[in-house]
Amino acid sequence: MKLSHRLDKLPPYLFVEINRRIAQKRNQGEDVVSFAIGDPDIPTPAHIIEHLCQAAYDACNHRYPETAGLPELCQAIAHWYDKRFGVTLDPGNEVLPLLGSKEGIGHVSFCLLDPGDIALVPDPGYPVYSMSTLLAGGKPYLLSLTEENDFLPDFGAIPDEIARKARLLWLNYPNNPTGAVAGLEFFQEAVRFARKYDLAICHDAPYTEVAFDGYRPPSFLQLPEAKEVGIEFHSLSKTYNMTGWRVGMAVGNARLINALFRFKSNLDSGIPQAIQQAAIKALTGPQECIAEHNAIYQRRRDKLVNTINEVGLRARLPKAGFYVWAKVPQGYTSLEFTSELLDKANIAVTPGVGYGNAGEGYIRLSLTLPDDRLDEGIRRFLRWHTTSYREGK
Numbered sequence: 001m002k003l004s005h006r007l008d009k010l011p012p013y014l015f016v017e018i019n020r021r022i023a024q025k026r027n028q029g030e031d032v033v034s035f036a037i038g039d040p041d042i043p044t045p046a047h048i049i050e051h052l053c054q055a056a057y058d059a060c061n062h063r064y065p066e067t068a069g070l071p072e073l074c075q076a077i078a079h080w081y082d083k084r085f086g087v088t089l090d091p092g093n094e095v096l097p098l099l100g101s102k103e104g105i106g107h108v109s110f111c112l113l114d115p116g117d118i119a120l121v122p123d124p125g126y127p128v129y130s131m132s133t134l135l136a137g138g139k140p141y142l143l144s145l146t147e148e149n150d151f152l153p154d155f156g157a158i159p160d161e162i163a164r165k166a167r168l169l170w171l172n173y174p175n176n177p178t179g180a181v182a183g184l185e186f187f188q189e190a191v192r193f194a195r196k197y198d199l200a201i202c203h204d205a206p207y208t209e210v211a212f213d214g215y216r217p218p219s220f221l222q223l224p225e226a227k228e229v230g231i232e233f234h235s236l237s238k239t240y241n242m243t244g245w246r247v248g249m250a251v252g253n254a255r256l257i258n259a260l261f262r263f264k265s266n267l268d269s270g271i272p273q274a275i276q277q278a279a280i281k282a283l284t285g286p287q288e289c290i291a292e293h294n295a296i297y298q299r300r301r302d303k304l305v306n307t308i309n310e311v312g313l314r315a316r317l318p319k320a321g322f323y324v325w326a327k328v329p330q331g332y333t334s335l336e337f338t339s340e341l342l343d344k345a346n347i348a349v350t351p352g353v354g355y356g357n358a359g360e361g362y363i364r365l366s367l368t369l370p371d372d373r374l375d376e377g378i379r380r381f382l383r384w385h386t387t388s389y390r391e392g393k
């Protein structure tokens, strides 16, 4: 059998490799505390689960769903955007439910890029932006996100000839992995840039609901001109602890939404309908769970950031998202430091370089582990610091 050359371009998916290393350790009988994966440990709220159980008994939900999603789900998404962001969406043309936002992020590159076209991709960034660009035959041009620039891309630094060949600009705020946030002023700048070069913006925004200290991250679509140039990806995964249910959405520019629908309707058959019913419940039901979850993450964030700053790493307090982006001690690469923590302290984190070369020198720690495991992780960091830490290794 001969496999396609397309696959040669793809490195193993970052988390597949990390999970393999953690599993290997655990198989050897080791107890690993994992800060590696951003996957809520807090269960889906009970009222959503109960609704799924009821919907599962309804025979009309046993048949193929429509790729376009239930009209009631599109309406619920539009209603949620209106209530949360004051953004008006036409549920018939400006909303598309997805099998998790990752699915749409993967497919949209095929709607915008012809072979050789450039996609502007943040570095560090969620790996799917680059990988879907490569699969579609495009070329990622990496936009460095640096601490000095608050992890925002500098549009002025993009060469004119690159910008002219670019068809797509990826943005992601609140940001994974850096924990950075962006305001409407920044989005305004991005829209100006997109208009100048006639390119599409895809804003990936699954973390807007995970936020701390009273901060409310905006939607890119709050700008009246945003719909002209782009779409936003969102998801129920992080908002309602539903990563395993696979429900997300693309909203915004009707032409691009329609293109994504045409593409994916040839590949998938939509979200199982009982899950869509549960998603409607999540979006239209009580929302207090969000503040309750954020209070838990905020407590964990404060403890973890205090500890890692105490043990020779350096991290800012993130205002949103559930990641802490920490600078490794001098003398280590991010991979060396990740291995050091796994080998010496049985702590798993993700190396910053896994998100792109500009992530070198950092590690990412997720807050999605139960409190007792987080406390154990903190004890291990402190123990590692007293036994193994060497300043400027």
Ligand SMILES: Cc1ncc(COP(=O)(O)O)c(C=O)c1O
Pocket (backbone or CB within 6 Å): 038, 099, 100, 101, 102, 103, 105, 126, 172, 176, 204, 206, 234, 235, 236, 237, 243, 247, 248
């Ligand atoms: C930045 C970002 N975008 C998209 C996703 C995908 O989310 P989902 O497919 O669960 O909606 C993730 C998941 O971790 C993410 O971190």
